[in-house]
Structure formats: structure tokens, C-alpha cells
Amino acid sequence: xxxxxxxxxxxxxxxxxxxxxxxxxxxxxxxxxxxxxxxxxxxxxxxxxxxxxxxxxxxxxxxxxxxxxxxxxxxxxxxxxxxxxxxxxxxxxxxxxxxxxxxxxxxxxxxxxxxxxxxxxxxxxxxxxxxxxxxxxxxxxxxxxxxxxxxxxxxxxxxxxxxxxxxxxxxxxxxxxxxxxxxxxxxxxxxxxxxxxxxxxxxxxxxxxxxxxxxxxxxx
Amino acid sequence: xxxxxxxxxxxxxxxxxxxxxxxxxxxxxxxxxxxxxxxxxxxxxxxxxxxxxxxxxxxxxxxxxxxxxxxxxxxxxxxxxxxxxxxxxxxxxxxxxxxxxxxxxxxxxxxxxxxxxxxxxxxxxxxxxxxxxxxxxxxxxxxxxxxxxxxxxxxxxxxxxxxxxxxxxxxxxxxxxxxxxxxxxxxxxxxxxxxx
Numbered sequence: 030x031x032x033x034x035x036x037x038x039x040x041x042x043x044x045x046x047x048x049x050x051x052x053x054x055x056x057x058x059x060x061x062x063x064x065x066x067x068x069x070x071x072x073x074x075x076x077x078x079x080x081x082x083x084x085x086x087x088x089x090x091x092x093x094x095x096x097x098x099x100x101x102x103x104x105x106x107x108x109x110x111x112x113x114x115x116x117x118x119x120x121x122x123x124x125x126x127x128x129x130x131x132x133x134x135x136x137x138x139x140x141x142x143x144x145x146x147x148x149x150x151x152x153x154x155x156x157x158x159x160x161x162x163x164x165x166x167x168x169x170x171x172x173x174x175x176x177x178x179x180x181x182x183x184x185x186x187x188x189x190x191x192x193x194x195x196x197x198x199x200x201x202x203x204x205x206x207x208x209x210x211x212x213x214x215x216x217x218x219x220x221x222x223x224x225x226x227x228x229x230x231x232x233x234x235x236x237x238x239x240x241x242x243x244x245x246x247x248x249x
Numbered sequence: 250x251x252x253x254x255x256x257x258x259x260x261x262x263x264x265x266x267x268x269x270x271x272x273x274x275x276x277x278x279x280x281x282x283x284x285x286x287x288x289x290x291x292x293x294x295x296x297x298x299x300x301x302x303x304x305x306x307x308x309x310x311x312x313x314x315x316x317x318x319x320x321x322x323x324x325x326x327x328x329x330x331x332x333x334x335x336x337x338x339x340x341x342x343x344x345x346x347x348x349x350x351x352x353x354x355x356x357x358x359x360x361x362x363x364x365x366x367x368x369x370x371x372x373x374x375x376x377x378x379x380x381x382x383x384x385x386x387x388x389x390x391x392x393x394x395x396x397x398x399x400x401x402x403x404x405x406x407x408x409x410x411x412x413x414x415x416x417x418x419x420x421x422x423x424x425x426x427x428x429x430x431x432x433x434x435x436x437x438x439x440x441x442x443x444x445x
Contacts, residue, residue, distance in 0.1 A: 052362050056270035103323035126369045129322040133362040135274050207429040214422030222414035
């Protein structure tokens, strides 16, 4: 179960690993705080829908399962939509139509179909939480980079938590749409480079190990 | 004038992919070849136009009179899912050629957020029926324009010498970023023509 939780955060991170749910990932990440709230909304919807779907899956006929999943997801999205509208209207304005659009976020339907409909209740909850947290982390990373480079500082809940100083002229384009695609491309490229570096180091270490063994056998 | 503004605005200025970030998953998912991109874009234009029409009717003839606006999200997504299923069945019976061309793309459209997105945007803007339908069509055409150009770029990228770490997803995102910068040029054009 713990493995199901960590799976979504690291190995199968929905944004950087599976490259799913791109629309909100790029659209709302003009600031770190926006990413956090969007992520929280997705954590709630994903965990609840995973939980309910894993309970309902045995009684849903498989031919109509997709519409049933969509109704379950839409219910929780409507709850989030109304709650955010009532309690954090400013953030609701910023996130705009991307709150109701959580319904068509491929991560949520994807997890319902690939995981929750086949696995036990607790595993499904763990998977939903893990995927949600992984999604939130990815959004905050992208939002943080864009906000830092685009405005010169990161502001969370009214506090400035990181600033580049007076010498940095803010690059506005990072807040605008092209910056979203660019940031995402560079982050994915950096992860690829890291993966390639690790793979090549693992390979050379294996070679070194074998070489050492060979040397020792020759000595004896 | 307003209709022209919706049409040009939807296709170029507020391009669905490059300015509004709607329908990104299929934009990156089915843009490896121009041919598949063409099939997908025809299906998207068709469904987005039709969905805008139907969701406008649902919103203004059912949800508003019954004070059920809070069911908007659930009602729209169900209507869109049913519509896609219906279109698929009708096409299979009446136009088998078109069905074989579009068939595999139609189920993918249910989860294309551009379709639900355009319906929600039209409600938000309080568009009338004609404006809403035109908005849906402009959105679809704009989405198609972006994916066709992008597929052309990606076909060439497949043959280029790209640093190993940037192959695949990263270079695709960076190409999209450059396209978004190019589409930024239309922002000025719009002001020149319409805000005078």
C-alpha cells in the first residue's frame, strides 16, 4: 500500500512520468500558489473518486463503466467547485474554468480505469493520494520556476519566500503561454539527462566491477 | 462585427492550444504524423461545433429554467459523452467512409477538454445560440490549425539530430513554445482591426 502511494509521487509521476493532465499543468502554473490550490483540488477529487469507484466497481456492468466513472468524478468536481467558490473566491477566479475541467483530466479517469476499478479499497485510496500529491508537487515545481523567472520572486499566501534580488530583470514571457511550454520542455529534458547519466554510470560501474573481478582472478 | 471577432479571435488570437491551454493531451498525443492529425482535427471541429449547439440548448432550455445551474459540469460532460457515442453510431450507419477515417479518434474526444472547455466558456461569456456555435467552430478550427502545423514540425523533428536528453517529449514542448511565441504576433493584429 505504501508502494502504491510512492509510485504516483516518483516512478509514475502523472506529469513528468506519464505526461498526463497537461492542460491544468500548463494553464494555472503562473504562480506556485495557484499550482498548490489546483493540486489540492485534484488530490480531493482523485482520492474520493478512486475510493468510491473501487467500492462500486463490482456492481457496475463493464459496458457502461466509463459513463458511471464520469458521473462519480463529476459529482466530486462539483463539490470542489462550489466549495472553492464559497471559501476562496479570489483563487476560484484565477483557476477559472480549469476547476470544472478537472472532470476531463485524463489522470483521474485513467486511474479509475487502470487502478481503482481492479484493486481493493485501501490500495485505491493510497494510489489516489500518491498520484494527487505527485501532481501537486509537479505543479508547484513548474509554478515556482515560472513565477521566480517571470516576476523575480515567489510569493506564497502573501509572504515572499524567495527573491532573485534587484539585479534580475523579470522575464515576463515565463508567465505567458510560451514560457509554460518552455519550462515544461526544459524540466522534462533535465529529467531525461539525469536518467541517461544514471544509466550510463550504472553501466560503467557494472563494467568496472566485472573488470575488477577479472583482474582478481588473474592475480590468483 | 462581433461574430467576426469571435471567429478570428478563436482561431488566431486566443488559440485554444497555444493561448488557452485546452486540448493539450491529444495535441501532443496524436501529432506525430500529419495524416493522423488531420483525421483528429476533422473529428474535433465536427464534435466541438455540435457540442456547442447541444450544450447551449441544455443550459438555456433545461438547466436555467429549472434552476439547476450547479449541475452544469455533470450535465455537460454526460451530454458530450452521449453525443460522441451518437455521432459514432450515426456515422457507422450512414457514412462508412467517414467513419473509417474518423472512427478511432471519436472516443478520444470525450476526454478532450477543449470540447467541455468551449461549452463552459460560451456560458461564461453569455453567448447567444449563433455566437456559441460559432465560438465552438472557431475553437475547433484554431485547434486544428495548431495541431496540423505542429504535426508538420514533428515530422521534420523525427529526422533531425537532437541531443539525446531532449529527444521525444522535451523537444516537442519546446517546439510548441516557439509556436506559441509566433502566435503571439496575432495579438497585435487583433487590436489593429477591431479596437479602432
